[in-house]
Amino acid sequence: MRKLKRRNAPSNDEDDRLPLYDSSTATSSNGPSSRAKQRKRRSTGPCWPWARLVMVSGIVLTVYCGWIWWKAPDHKPPIPPILHRAFPYKRDWYLPRIRDDVKLEEWDGPQLIHVVHTRFMQEQPSLTSLGRARLGLFRVFCLPTMIEQTTNHFLWIIKTDPDLDAEIMQVLVDLVSPYPNFFLVASNVNFRINEDFPGAWRDGAQARDLALSRTYTGNQTLLEVAMALEAQLPILETRLDADDGLHVEFLEQMQYQATKAFRQSALKWMYWCTRRHMEWHWIDEVPSSFEHDSPLGQKIVEYGALQGVQHSNLCITAGYTVGFPVGVSEPDVPVYPHQDLVSMIRKLPSEKACGLKPSEKCLQFVEEHIFEAVRSRTHTSAGMLKVRLEQDGLVNTPWLSYAYWDLLCKSFEIQRMQVRWMNEYLTSHIIDIARDNLLGQCTLGHSCKDSAKEELAKVIEKYRNRTTSG
Ligand SMILES: *[C@@H]1O[C@H](CO)[C@@H](O)[C@H](O)[C@H]1NC(C)=O
Numbered sequence: 245m246r247k248l249k250r251r252n253a254p255s256n257d258e259d260d261r262l263p264l265y266d267s268s269t270a271t272s273s274n275g276p277s278s279r280a281k282q283r284k285r286r287s288t289g290p291c292w293p294w295a296r297l298v299m300v301s302g303i304v305l306t307v308y309c310g311w312i313w314w315k316a317p318d319h320k321p322p323i324p325p326i327l328h329r330a331f332p333y334k335r336d337w338y339l340p341r342i343r344d345d346v347k348l349e350e351w352d353g354p355q356l357i358h359v360v361h362t363r364f365m366q367e368q369p370s371l372t373s374l375g376r377a378r379l380g381l382f383r384v385f386c387l388p389t390m391i392e393q394t395t396n397h398f399l400w401i402i403k404t405d406p407d408l409d410a411e412i413m414q415v416l417v418d419l420v421s422p423y424p425n426f427f428l429v430a431s432n433v434n435f436r437i438n439e440d441f442p443g444a445w446r447d448g449a450q451a452r453d454l455a456l457s458r459t460y461t462g463n464q465t466l467l468e469v470a471m472a473l474e475a476q477l478p479i480l481e482t483r484l485d486a487d488d489g490l491h492v493e494f495l496e497q498m499q500y501q502a503t504k505a506f507r508q509s510a511l512k513w514m515y516w517c518t519r520r521h522m523e524w525h526w527i528d529e530v531p532s533s534f535e536h537d538s539p540l541g542q543k544i545v546e547y548g549a550l551q552g553v554q555h556s557n558l559c560i561t562a563g564y565t566v567g568f569p570v571g572v573s574e575p576d577v578p579v580y581p582h583q584d585l586v587s588m589i590r591k592l593p594s595e596k597a598c599g600l601k602p603s604e605k606c607l608q609f610v611e612e613h614i615f616e617a618v619r620s621r622t623h624t625s626a627g628m629l630k631v632r633l634e635q636d637g638l639v640n641t642p643w644l645s646y647a648y649w650d651l652l653c654k655s656f657e658i659q660r661m662q663v664r665w666m667n668e669y670l671t672s673h674i675i676d677i678a679r680d681n682l683l684g685q686c687t688l689g690h691s692c693k694d695s696a697k698e699e700l701a702k703v704i705e706k707y708r709n710r711t712t713s714g
Pocket residue numbers: 424463464465466469
């Protein structure tokens with residue numbers, strides 16, 4: 245290349261420069277050298293302020309972007325929201341705005357705001373095997389029960405890690421986006437999990453977090469109106485884990501009970517929960533309490549096992565709800581971990597209670613059906629609590645087994661064939677899932693128990709043995 249150029253270029257440097265000098269002398273009486281000097285002076289003189297302006301605005305923009313990033317380390321908006329608003333057609337997500345122009349009349353439907361909170365893969369964005377398995381459980385056990393709720397007057401906030409694997413994120417967006425009241429939000433910030441996480445929908449802590457968080461789905465107006473009306477309407481906040489499901493009438497029943505409760509003017513707050521649920525266990529071999537070739541045992545290996553669970557003094561996480569009447573601010577409502585709620589409410593002196601007497605009335609059970617919730621118990625669980633099947637509680641007559649599967653379909657809209665797929669999926673991916681879950685133990689906000697680690701290590705070893713021997 246260089247050779248070619250040199251051949252085409254004039255052999256003499258003087259020849260190359262000459263025509264330039266000629267043209268300048270033709271238009272000006274000044275000598276060529278003074279003209280060149282003038283041009284040079286102009287370029288460093290009057291142009292300099294522009295360069296400085298560009299430089300200064302560059303610094304300002306960098307500082308501004310840096311400030312935004314610093315303010316929201318969890319959310320990392322790739323471009324400043326101000327630019328984002330200027331190019332709305334480019335976005336596949338939005339930042340909900342905190343509005344102060346919303347009037348109560350803009351809220352239609354039941355006069356309360358009901359928010360359901362679900363967390364998905366927070367602080368564990370790169371554990372993709374675990375993520376895919378949990379996505380499966382979400383799809384099979386959680387999502388259908390929410391789609392089929394008998395009311396759609398609620399907002400479902402699903403918070404996931406902002407750095408979640410792109411493929412998993414895309415599937416989630418596709419699953420959730422048809423429903424205007426389902427909001428997929430990139431945020432690792434939670435509230436009222438225990439006393440260390442104060443803040444709620446009431447008083448705007450949730451709204452302030454949402455305003456900084458990329459939101460991928462849902463009706464933005466609906467969300468902003470609900471955020472803005474946090475003080476004007478009673479609020480219900482319900483928890484649901486991403487691998488659990490609620491009875492399809494649960495939210496409507498909950499709202500009915502809450503509406504009645506909120507009519508009592510003395511009420512300062514109220515808790516609701518449920519104590520009865522159905523458990524689904526991943527099963528990979530015939531449980532020892534069955535004959536190896538019994539039809540029911542074979543069925544369990546194919547579909548997993550269902551079990552009914554009734555607690556007397558323990559609230560489960562699924563459907564755990566707290567209510568804020570109008571006029572009560574968030575710090576006035578005590579935070580109780582779900583497992584201690586029943587005993588703590590019973591011990592509560594009435595002056596610290598919710599305003600009703602006796603203080604037991606501050607907790608109501610939602611128990612209209614045989615089972616109010618379904619929980620999946622697999623090796624994807626962070627706490628690994630009760631993942632092992634307790635064989636004495638296992639359904640061991642065929643007719644009862646059919647009744648349970650029928651309930652799963654009729655009360656929860658969960659499809660038997662999808663559950664079968666899930667059981668197979670877990671069996672064939674268990675080593676990667678357990679390894680990921682082992683890595684995810686003790687990450688921020690997740691449990692950290694030796695028993696969980698032991699159980700995961702045992703499963704990995706068992707399946708390694710199986711693959712090497714088979
Ligand atoms: C979004 O929600 C608002 C307020 O509830 C409603 O007026 C509007 O029609 C909804 N938009 C869509 C596209 O559903």
